[in-house]
Amino acid sequence: MNVAGKIALGLAGSVGALAAVAAIRTATYEAPGAGVGTGAEVHLAAAPPVDLQRAASHLAEAVSFRTISHQDASENDAAEWDRFHAWLTDTYPAAHAVMSREIVAGNTLVYTWPGNDPTRNPIVLLAHHDVVPVTPGTEPDWKHPPFAGVVADDAVWGRGTVDNKGSLIGLFEAIEALAASGFEPGRTVIIVSGHDEEAGGAGAAAAAQLLKSRNVQAEFVLDEGLLVVADFPLLGRPVALIGIAEKGYGTLRITAPAKGGHSSTPPPQTGVEVLAKALLAITSNPFPMRFEGPAADMVRTLAPDAAPAVRMAVANEWLFEPLLVRQIAATPAGAASLHTTIAPTMLRGSPKENVLPQDAAGWINYRIAPGHSAERVLQHATDATRGLGVDVEWVQPPYDPSPVSSITSDGYRVLAAAASNGGQLPVAPGLVNATTDSRYFATIADDVYRFQPLVLSLREIEMVHGTNEHLTLDNLRRMIEFYSQVIATAAR
Ligand SMILES: [Zn+2]
Structure with a gap:
């Protein structure tokens, strides 16, 4: 045998050994904390029935208030915030009967629904009520005017329906129904609605500071951030992604x-x-891009449901890390999550x-x-x-990435159970590439999660901050039921 032949045989031998090791690891691979984080063992409290048409008209009305955070804050119309706050009080009387309201930093709302057991840590739920402007000149591209508040084609249309008045209305519909049904929380429930999330979030920062000054240590904090991606590339089907950190x-x-x-x-x-x-x-x-952090946890968690090649690569990161990085980096969002x-x-x-x-x-x-x-x-x-x-x-003081929240906490399990839609959807942790108001709440909670139970395709996500932002009635129902279940379960 010539030298080249020997080398070839040697290589074949090592490749054979590698393949054997890789095959064994693939066969025995389990997602990190398999069984945890799916919420399968959580018994969710039932959500009160939803009056969807009524909720849709409420969201449509909410959209008509021009609580627009302009690049130059002097262009903001302060009266719109006052009018919106008064509307919220009038529209949700049962919620306002059980919760006390405080206003911080001018226009940020902090609601407290006191629990029966003051020894238990509260849960804190966030949804901002300012919106971004519509890019001048693009108004004619909207199917329905962005601030008209139109319900048509089984959807509510307008700026803020997804980001993030939809969440706020979802929360208030849930609380209104829970309060009217006689539900009394065991844990205190705190709702924070920032007035300037799209302009730096000074309101959320002040709210977090207020809670900190009262020594509030939250069981968990929930804000917007990730959602259910209808066409998640790794699986080619819907996946619920819960943000456990933001950049x-x-x-x-x-x-x-x-x-x-x-x-x-x-x-x-x-x-x-x-x-x-x-x-x-x-x-x-x-x-450099690295297969680590929440983005890697996401792929590891979903690997058991993915194609055999993905499962094999994840079970053998020591061998396939460059391949995994290349695959994930194929889209700008994927690439961004790795570095x-x-x-x-x-x-x-x-x-x-x-x-x-x-x-x-x-x-x-x-x-x-x-x-x-x-x-x-x-x-x-x-x-x-x-x-x-x-x-x-x-240019301004930068801020560091958030801490990474637990994927095995009780809070994560409840969110995963409610997000999985009765176990139908795979749930995975993920990284939020953008920023949210929740970044200020690391001072009062170890676990800060970022998730809206909306089902949107990667294409549909582009309407957020873009043209034709709308929330389907199906998604509105999901949102109300999700918040109801989360409050009724986590705070029972
Ligand atoms: Zn937002």
């Missing part, structure tokens, strides 16, 4: 100082060129084409993965641009 956030401004002057007599390189080099130096050195993302978004040069810039600046928006920190992001940018003479600084 951190920060924007760096990179400034290249320059002398300015007439562009007919430029220096060897203008500020714009220095800035371009600095931006490329940063973006060409991305943070800290770097997105240059804004640029500034000189004010005129024949004027040299006196300084040139670029803004880079970062979404920081769990396990990473803002400090490491700044270090990365500083190291990458060393020697270019640029300034690197945070």
Whole structure:
């Protein structure tokens, strides 16, 4: 046998051994904490009956209040918040009879439904009531005007139906029905409705601070974040994803100082060129993607239901990690879940084409993965641009990623049971790439979850902050029943 032959045989031998090990591990693979996190063992309390038409007209009315968080807060119409709050009080009398209301930071609502047993930790449920503006010029693209509050084609149409007035109305419909049915919570139930989630969430921050000052330690906190993805790529069928962490956030401004002057007599390189080099130096050195954290937990949890190849890869991460990373990174959302993302978004040069810039600046928006920190992001940018003479600084104080919440807690089990729709849907933990009001509540709870029981396809998710935002009546019913079951079960 020649040398090449020996090597080939040796390789075949090792591949054979690897395959045998991989096959055994695949056959014996169990999801982390298999049996836990499905909520199969949770006995859910029954939800009171839902009057869907009435709930739909309530949501339609809620949409008609223009509680719009503009980029420039001075454009906000404060009276709309007052009118909305008064409407909420009038519309849900039973809920307002059992809950006390406080207002913090101007317009954020904090409701308390006291439990019979003050020794048990409260549950805290969040749903903000501000909405993003409709992009000027896109109004004619809407099937129904975005603030008209139209119920048509088995859906409620308008800005905020999904993000996030739908959740708030779902919560109030649930509480109204529970209160009217005579339900009395054992645990205290706290509802926080932020007034400025789309503009930084100062209201939620103040609410969390208020609860902290009262030494509230919540059993769990629930906010928006993830949902039921109808066409989840890994399984090709609906999967309920419960967010157990969210990414951190920060924007760096990179400034290249320059002398300015007439562009007919430029220096060897203008500020714009220095800035371009600095931006490329940063973006060409991305943070490596890793199969770890909540995104990896998601795939591990779903692997037993996935195709044999996925199961095999997950059972043998030591061998297939690069393959798993490549698969998940095939979509931008998947890629984002595996590392800290770097997105240059804004640029500034000189004010005129024949004027040299006196300084040139670029803004880079970062979404920081769990396990990473803002400090490491700044270090990365500083190291990458060393020697270019640029300034690197945070535009506003950044914040680090949230802690990662438990997937075996009682709270997670109740949410998973209610989300699984009677065990019909696979449930998995996941990472929220965006930010929510819930990030402020890590100070009062170990377990902060982010989930709305809506079923949306990946395509439909684009309507959130986009055109033709609407909530189907099926989804509205799911939402009301989910919140009813969660409150009646977790706080019974
Ligand atoms: Zn939202």
